[in-house]
Amino acid sequence: MKHKRLELACACAAAFAFSSNYTNHAPLAALLMRQFSFTQAMAGLLTTGIFLTHAAMQIPGGHLADRFGGRRVLACALAVVCAGNVGIAYAGSYGALLFWKVFAGLGTGTCFVAGARYLAQAMPPTLLARAQGYYGGSVLLGSGFVIYAVPRAADAVGWSGAFLMTALIAIAVLVFWLAAAPAPQPAAHPPVTLLSLLGHGQLWLLGSVQMASFGLVIVIGSWITQLLRVQAGMSVAAAGGLGSLVLLIGIASRPLGGALARELPVRPLVGASLSIRGTRVSSSS
Numbered sequence: 001m002k003h004k005r006l007e008l009a010c011a012c013a014a015a016f017a018f019s020s021n022y023t024n025h026a027p028l029a030a031l032l033m034r035q036f037s038f039t040q041a042m043a044g045l046l047t048t049g050i051f052l053t054h055a056a057m058q059i060p061g062g063h064l065a066d067r068f069g070g071r072r073v074l075a076c077a078l079a080v081v082c083a084g085n086v087g088i089a090y091a092g093s094y095g096a097l098l099f100w101k102v103f104a105g106l107g108t109g110t111c112f113v114a115g116a117r118y119l120a121q122a123m124p125p126t127l128l129a130r131a132q133g134y135y136g137g138s139v140l141l142g143s144g145f146v147i148y149a150v151p152r153a154a155d156a157v158g159w160s161g162a163f164l165m166t167a168l169i170a171i172a173v174l175v176f177w178l179a180a181a182p183a184p185q186p187a188a189h190p191p192v193t194l195l196s197l198l199g200h201g202q203l204w205l206l207g208s209v210q211m212a213s214f215g216l217v218i219v220i221g222s223w224i225t226q227l228l229r230v231q232a233g234m235s236v237a238a239a240g241g242l243g244s245l246v247l248l249i250g251i252a253s254r255p256l257g258g259a260l261a262r263e264l265p266v267r268p269l270v271g272a273s274l275s276i277r278g279t280r281v282s283s284s285s
Contacts, residue, residue, distance in 0.1 A: 007122040008131050010181040011115050012138035014074055017173035018111035019142030021081050021104060022050050024166045025088070025097075027151045030229060031159050036094040049098050050105035057109030062117065064110070070118030071181050077114055078174040080107030085167035089160045112139070121184035147224070 025032065029043045065073045084104025091097045115135060123131045146166060153162040197203060228234045 004123055004127060004131070006180065007119070007182055007184070008134060010177055011119050011122075011131070011135050013173045014078065014111060014115050014177055015135050015138035016142040016145070017078060017170045018081050018108045018115075019139045020146050020166050020169050021085050021142075022054065022108045023047075023143045024085070024146040024150050024163060025101065026224075027147050028154055028159050028162060031154060032097065035159065036097065038094045042094060046098060046101050049102040050108065053102050053105030054109035054112070057106055058113050061110035061113040065114040065117035069183070070114045070116075070121055071177075071183055074111055074114035074118060075174060075177055077107045077110035078170055078177065080104070081111065082167050082170045082174065083107075085163055085170065089163035089167065118181075118184065122182070 025046050029040075029046075032038075033040070033043055061073065061077070081104055084100050084107060087100035087103065088097060091100060116132065119131050119135055120128065150162045150166070153165045157165070228238075
């Protein structure tokens, strides 16, 4: 792993940057609802909007990464994330907020798959599972970081300044990426048709696992601040600090999963992980 530290650091920085920009609206939901006079259902649509395009870009984003390389595609996608969040910072209506959230999802979705492709191109097979664990942990680090930091930034510079802060994170990482990310050696792989992928049962099963794990965490993370404010009477900053733990725990568990995947059979490892998650959700409810 030592001789691949720069590639890993660049991928993890990119993961932190784009994930900081898809949950950044969640801890500000109450402020935004007051500012633009919309309902909780409309607040939920902001999350739905960004993840709709985020999900829609997984296949075309992967195709672009296969064709042009993860390094180049991720740089372009990070630029889209930056533009989307600058647009959110200067939004003057709920409609503008929703538009720019949907727009930002085009970038975050492409970033996610291009970053994974970059690691697959840059890392040898013996290191790939652990590297993907660090990459996944960085995604959750970014998501949890904004739930903690954005309310505090909003207290200091307002909600618009808080969105600009997360956009600046993406800009800084984009500059770092362009300057430092090594270009991996292009690796040819057998051509695969989209229809064959759609008919692959194991891919659907893997997608269901992702939906029940990462998808559930994002749903909880998007609403935990509002829940703690309403049910526990916490301030926005305190609720963000406590709520960020929902995602920050994954900083350790994702790399741990990558390490264990090298030592243990994957199927029982995934089953045990889902069992633990189900137990935690049942006990918390």
